[in-house]
Amino acid sequence: MMERSSQLILFLGVFLMTLALVDANAKSVKSIFAFGDSQFDPGNNKYVKNCTLQANFAPYGSAFFHYPTGRFTNGRTVVDFVAQFLGIKFQKPYQEVKRRLSMGSLKVFPVNGLNFASAGSGILPHINNDKGVTSLQVQLKQFHGLVAHKHLHKTQISNSLFFIVSGGNDVFSYFLFPGVSKMTPRTYVRAMLKEIVRFTSKIYRHGARKIVFFSIGPVGCLPGRFLLRNASIAQCHDKMNIMARYYNTGLKRFIYRIPRMFPGAIGVYAASYDTSIKYRENPKIYGYTNINEACCGGGPLNGVLQCGLKVYKMCMTPNRYFFWDYFHPSEHTYGLISKAFWEGGKEEIWPINIKTLSRNKTSSHP
DSSP states (O other), X not given: OHHHHHHHHHHXXXXXXXXXXXXXXXXXXXXXXXXXXXXXXXXXXXXXXXXOOOOOSTTTTTTTTSSOOSOSSSSOOHHHHHHHHHTOOOOOBHHHHHHHHHHTSOOSOOTTEEEOOOTTOOSSTTTTGGGTOOOHHHHHHHHHHHHHTTSSOHHHHHTSEEEEEOOHHHHHHHHHSTTTSOSOHHHHHHHHHHHHXXXXXXXXXXXXXXXXXXXXOOGGGSGGGGGSTTOOSSSOOHHHHHHHHHHHHHHHHHHHHHHHHSTTOEEEEEOHHHHHHHHHHSTXXXXXXXXXXXXXXXXXXXXXXXXTSSSOEEOSOGGGEEESSSSOBOHHHHXXXXXXXXXXXXXXXXXXXXXXXXXXXXXXXX
């Protein structure tokens, strides 16, 4: 008990020293670098040849942009909402910027950051690599390339927000292809966490200091769970959710250690799982009429066919649905989550919210 108290005091001491860099009059950051999967992908996959996981067709994008952007929802994602809260433009897909620079239609890199996320990718490098997705490890190499070629300045990097959302595809794949992985669930999760630590270490070396880690949501409740053998329509897939929670516990422990492992950096845990469960348990309060089915898709729960393909069905009120398609939340859900993470309390985001993080001054040196 005394040892645990000593650890807590040490953590608080280091964390408060980091927060001492706060300037009450400091302006918010003006740049976001986002990494991960389809929850953040703003359209990178549509530029990747032979990538089969796409959302660059109607009715994706119908709620806000009014045309398909490549985002796997009907409107904005969490990254987009936070950009709006900061008063900056949406981050462009890395693949779009790369292409436009090579063609000469863009002369300089955007000052508001970049989005490297690729739908279908996971924390482990092999996840969906047969579908042409850009793994988290390759996304990191893309970022490293920009730093190495002096396209990004360390001052910009240290004053930027770094968002990482990944892991849901790893968990889903483990159950979608039973027996393919020879690891036990716990060993599998530990391998995921090792990759996250490795990823963090590398972006830290490049100057990242304000890092938000989004936990895995309740993947066992996705409408797409019906793709699994013996899945239930009536209830969530418990084993998947247990695995997600186990990963989230490990992720939070790692974030707890960040001030000591990476001096000057602030790691933030965005509790996607608990926040989503809160909305699902109180649907009327949060404006939902349906928390189980996807608004757009086909088959049971609209969870078998992708929205926009083949003979799909679409609901009349997308933002009254928790899910837009078989794997992804609606813009309404993303909006609620974004607001919770932007200015919410410690039950939603820990140890500080994104608004507070964005106003922190950090050092670009360890």
